[in-house]
Amino acid sequence: MNIGFRSLIAAALAGTALTAFSAFAVDADPKVVGRAAIVQDVVKGRTTLTDERVIKLDDILFAQEQVVTGPKSKALIEFRDGTTLELGPNGALTIDKMVFDPEGGKKDKAVSISRGLFRLVSGAAAPDSSTTIKTPSGTIGIRGSLIAGVVPSDANQPTVFVGGSGNFTVTNGAGTTSFTGGQAVAVSGRNQAPTPPGRVPDVVAGAVVQSISSTLGTTPPSTPPASPGTQQAMNLANTVPATQQQQQQQSTQNNLPTPPATGAVNLPAGTQAAITNNAPSTPQQQQQMANYAAQQQQVNDQAQQRATQNVVQGLSTVMNPTQLANSVNNITAGNPRQGQTAQNASGLSQQQLAQASTQAALPPALQAAVNSGNAQQIQQAVQVLSGGNPQRAAVLAQQVVTRAEQILATNPQAAVNAAAAALQVVANLPVQTTAPSETLQTTVIAARIFVNPTAQRVAPETVANGAASAARIVTNPTVYQASPQAAIQVMANAYGTVSSPGITATNPNAQATVAQVLSQAAQANGLNAANQTNSAQIQQILGQQAVTFAQRPAAVDQQRGATGATGVLDPSETPLRSELNSFQASPT
The missing domain is CATH 2.60.120.1440 (Jelly Rolls)
Incomplete structure (x- = not known):
């Protein structure tokens, strides 16, 4: 039986023979x-x-x-x-x-x-x-x-x-x-x-x-479940690579x-x-x-939850754990609000998903550029790989900044440069208009990198400019509306970054620049219409001079490979992390 290359490998690695639907075996038809x-x-x-x-x-x-x-x-x-x-x-x-x-x-x-x-x-x-x-x-x-x-x-x-x-x-x-x-x-x-x-x-x-x-x-209306044969045909088609689907x-x-x-x-x-x-x-x-x-x-949210659950459950019958984890991570990246539903339907642990996310490779040219911290090469690679498609450029930028955060502890200079390069990609208006969710997610992660004290110490000028850029990007109403609370948290991290002693000492104008951006955002009709508490939240940010991080046990630092003593400041423990988990993207 020909069930498609990826599905065959998935079954072998998972130690199964797709026995759940063996009576309804079908080819993987894209x-x-x-x-x-x-x-x-x-x-x-x-x-x-x-x-x-x-x-x-x-x-x-x-x-x-x-x-x-x-x-x-x-x-x-x-x-x-x-x-x-x-x-x-x-x-x-x-x-x-x-x-x-x-x-x-x-x-x-x-x-x-x-x-x-x-x-x-x-x-x-x-x-x-x-x-x-x-x-x-x-x-x-x-x-x-x-x-x-x-x-x-x-x-x-x-x-x-x-x-x-x-x-x-x-x-x-x-x-x-x-x-x-x-x-x-x-x-x-x-x-x-x-x-x-x-x-x-x-x-x-x-x-x-x-x-x-x-x-x-x-x-x-509610739909009856698909028959086993029909469901298996759809499951298998979902394992075919996109390029092959397009060609067929x-x-x-x-x-x-x-x-x-x-x-x-x-x-x-x-x-x-x-x-x-x-x-x-x-x-x-x-x-x-x-x-x-x-x-x-509400109807859309409920429908997407059902769809996510059904799709992931179907994938679990034809994919090995690594493939399934990659799929769950991608579905979550497309709509973080359905991340928990996708994980529950997959039966995978958070550790398995995190491991798959870490192992997900960037295209080689982009991977090399990120690791070297060469911002110009990163932007050139994104331009070539995206082919001028703003949606694809936004996805690549999100991958770049995700990788940057992974290397922050071991190569902070490269991480800062990569985050700044990713922001340059999503700073383009066509990218923001076409892919507001990916733009916001990229900015969320970049702001989290910039607020890290290590990042501020190794590259204060790049961090200051990046924080200002992040603040400007999320004040675009299209981006802001993708998740007002995530945008507010970006503003908070941006202002906290430029208010830190290390940044004010080397870039004394940075705080005033970001403050001006946020002050204008507090008066923006489009932002206030999307979030009734927008103005009050921004005023609260401007009344604070720094972002405070929660302390965590030394064991967590050691597990993550972080440097420093117990209680070292880590932006992964700020409210931004929890906000990202409940991030209200515009899913497709």
Whole structure:
């Protein structure tokens, strides 16, 4: 039986033969993207013009498969990362690709919706993640999220997207606009720019939400568990390296035409006129959309928890402990809030996860640059390895600063230089906009390095400049909103760094620089809207002159290889560590 190279090795190393599903043995097929978790009435699928089939409950779905619903039917697709996508009556979509390689930390999902009501809820996360939905009028990039919308069958009606939770960007040939949970965007055609969220009245967003709720339900329905054979097919596909998945899925692109609709898909009555006239929103309508966003955030969190648990439990049947630990660490890096769920589902200890994280190798060129502490080489390596992709650059920067923290005790100069280089990468606005979660996580770790007394002693100027840079980065509202409390802790560590005696002695202007950045952040409307206590927390930081570390037993120092006597100051024991554990990222 051919179960794929990585899966075969996993089974051998784990001392198993995948006996749990031996009666349902299947090949590792990278073209498997998920399954039909719910099917109502007649739903059809095809990957070529001549292989149309009726999709039944639990049927496996494939890359490039077109899914079509009739006038009385609807479907819920469960992708192998646990993401769910619902399609209402008279809908048509094509699954362009679904790459999910948890061990490699990569996810890339693309769906084209030609018409229909839809709702998408994200599943298990990955640090390098991309999800897009293409419609006739524009393409929406989705991050961390729950989103719903209507793609009308009448080209004269605009497509309307309503954000539930997360961050979104709609792009077409005429422009780009971004929005978040509780906001809506309308796109009238590829030659007309998407409307800014403030131009779509809340009455329109509410009407679209009501239409979707009455058709698909107020929240995504519970799905029955997959059959053993279907589950095993998805588990095995998740062990295939991302590059192989991409190659196999791209080789089957068919560009199928959209079949004629058997019934109309329309916007709710009156919504098109309300968009055109920019009808004002009442306070009650605004509150309704705010309540909707809060509710959908809870729905999204619960769905991601279920997806994480199911995915990791599936991986545990086809991976050895090291592979599984790498996958859990990557899922946690993509969404730290689900880290505990992933660990519990894996059955692995914290020590096993930490060991796998330490052993995870950077690309050789980047590894050498980090170990040498050559900031210029680090930035050049990131630029080459990312290929100009800001999402990939952010992931690499996070890996760099993670490695920097690991070598802080043995090579503090190299660690400081590497942390500063990583901050230079995420200081670029396109990186912050595309990957706010990774940007914030990179800044969290860098700030933790800079506040370390050893780092301040060996490189005070680099540390002072890095602390100021970290403070500036987290005041970008997009980055700040990924986790306001993590951003606040970065500010605290940055100000504590430049307030320390060693830094004020060598860089007397550093404290004033960071204080100015924080003072402006305390008055920033965007930050105060995201965190009602933002101003008060920053004022509290500015009233403190240093960061105090908790003391810890000498045994901990010896275990970690730290230098110094009992009670040596260690930023891994600051509140920032606990904050990182509960870090609210925008998962995909």
